[in-house]
Amino acid sequence: MHNISIISDEISDNIDDVISFCKRNSLHNIELRSVSGKNLMYHNAASLKKIAKKLSANKLSVNCIASPILKWSHLGKKTIVKSFRTHGFNEKNVDYASVFELAALFKAKDIRIFSYLKYKGFKIEDLQEEFGKLIALAKKYNMCLLLENEPACNIDTVVMLDEAIRYFNSPRLKVLLDIGNLYEIGLPLKTADIKKLGDAVKCVHVKDYSVHDKKYKTIGEGSINYKKHVADLINFSGKNIIYSLETHTGESKAIDSQNSVFELRNIIASNKVSYGIVGCGRVFQKHVNAIKHTNRAVLRGVYDIDRSKAIRAAKEFDCELFRTLDDLIANVDVINICTPHHTHCNLIIAALQGGKKCLCEKPVVLNDSEAKRVRYLRGYGKNVFVVYQNRFNRAIQAVEKIIHDDILGKTLYVFGDVRWFRPHSYYKQNWRGTIHKEGGLLLNQGIHLLDILMRLGSIKDQQKIKIKNAIKKNIYHKKIQTEDIFIAQFEANKILFNIEVTVSCVPENLESSIFIIFERGSIVVGGEALNELKLVKSTNLNVEPIIENVLDIYGNGHRKLIESLTNYLLDGTENRWLTDFDNAYQSVAFANRLYKYEKLDNFNADNES
Known part of the structure; x- marks a missing residue:
């Protein structure tokens, strides 16, 4: 008592x-x-x-x-x-x-x-x-x-x-x-x-x-x-x-x-879920704030191979400084993986072998060989969750409801973009902008867009997507291995998709948006990260008031995600926007297919010339 x-x-x-x-x-x-x-x-x-x-x-x-x-x-x-x-x-x-x-x-x-x-x-x-x-x-x-x-x-x-x-x-x-x-x-x-x-x-x-x-x-x-x-x-x-x-x-x-x-x-x-964060870099703060503002979640501690970062984080957020990864895994319920992409696979495996659950930042893994290593472990399906926080945006959920309730009829065309800016200094960290460690623009900044488009298009198996065209270039960042713009067209479920992802919108982020044409109307989702329902037009005038009050504070998705995961772990309350490993890997696999298609297309073009 x-x-x-x-x-x-x-x-x-x-x-x-x-x-x-x-x-x-x-x-x-x-x-x-x-x-x-x-x-x-x-x-x-x-x-x-x-x-x-x-x-x-x-x-x-x-x-x-x-x-x-x-x-x-x-x-x-x-x-x-x-x-x-x-x-x-x-x-x-x-x-x-x-x-x-x-x-x-x-x-x-x-x-x-x-x-x-x-x-x-x-x-x-x-x-x-x-x-x-x-x-x-x-x-x-x-x-x-x-x-x-x-x-x-x-x-x-x-x-x-x-x-x-x-x-x-x-x-x-x-x-x-x-x-x-x-x-x-x-x-x-x-x-x-x-x-x-x-x-x-x-x-x-x-x-x-x-x-x-x-x-x-x-x-x-x-x-x-x-x-x-x-x-x-x-x-x-x-x-x-x-x-x-x-x-x-x-x-x-x-x-x-x-x-x-x-x-x-x-x-x-109440009982609480204890979280331990591995990696105190760029995305770390979002996890800390989300845990702090979730009543039944508690930040137990942090670990980073850069000990100075971990010391600063533990002091600032009043949590334990774990000396080893094993110490962190032994003392928490959920391991939050906030590290460079190429480390995700091994950290997921360590968490699962330690009998713990993990919440991994995107991309969950980089390729099929890493996915096979995770899937080899028993229980991965119920113990690995992935940070696809844009699923929790009210604007995205409103569009999903419009589609589900058939308010505007069949989806005909979807255009999605990520128009952001990353300065040259962003790539000073040795893993960013590298093929084997970062994976590429689509696996970094573009993965959330791919995930949302696949959900809106009811694409459950990425293998059924027909790729029409794919182009990648370096228009601003000339000294990195990966691209800074990727454009592609593809088709699935009789819907035509068009995407544009770039981090070269000098001098600052412009938007991440989705434009959809339906049989009986159109929708625009915008904001910095798909967090605003900007436009709903319909042949039925009663539909347009849907746009009212559908707005999220940018960056609020992590908080909703942590809250949903915490409720699920404590009460068994399921949330269809939580993302498990297999579901998250669909967008990773599709991104890699786009890279493969672009490479093959360029090879054929070079041979023809």
């Missing part, structure tokens, strides 16, 4: 506002620190009883008293801390027993403690006397002490928390892990840290810190990968942890806290 709590003064200093907030958000636990601008330690008995009565009447339980115990200087030691948050507390001398009486009044079982404000030469043994007293009182009152890692105090890291827990070795002393505090001092939480603390963690303070902006934000808007950390906590620390929100934004506290409650519920409420 997952319990969500919230520190009351993160919502408001007014206890009535706190109660109202908790009701609206169906929260049943709170952590008390200060009320009406005063730390609980300064409220008189009558005031405390009134607060307790209100909370009880509204069925709110106090899980923890966020006390200031030992968040002060050690007698005789000079603190090196210049400033820290007091939350309404400014005295050193506290009667420990009174704090336990206070907790008893609110029926709280946990009391937060600290480790003195930082000073030079600190040792865990320095806490022996005070912790001894506190542990004895915790035993007397049948309560538990929660030791928090606090940047202003001596115990501020996972290593120090672990050392203290081991040193005192008491069931009355547990960890209150403040994840945001770790990021504030530049020590991101790792899976190994949670393994180390294990079941010593009883409560987690949840707040999101932006390492770029150096401030706290609403959960999900900062740098902390809470989906990964919560999954690790469930695995290594148990399912009964209390997740206590401490928004800490300081601006619109109630609104930010409400948004954080919503996000935290999404994070802890």
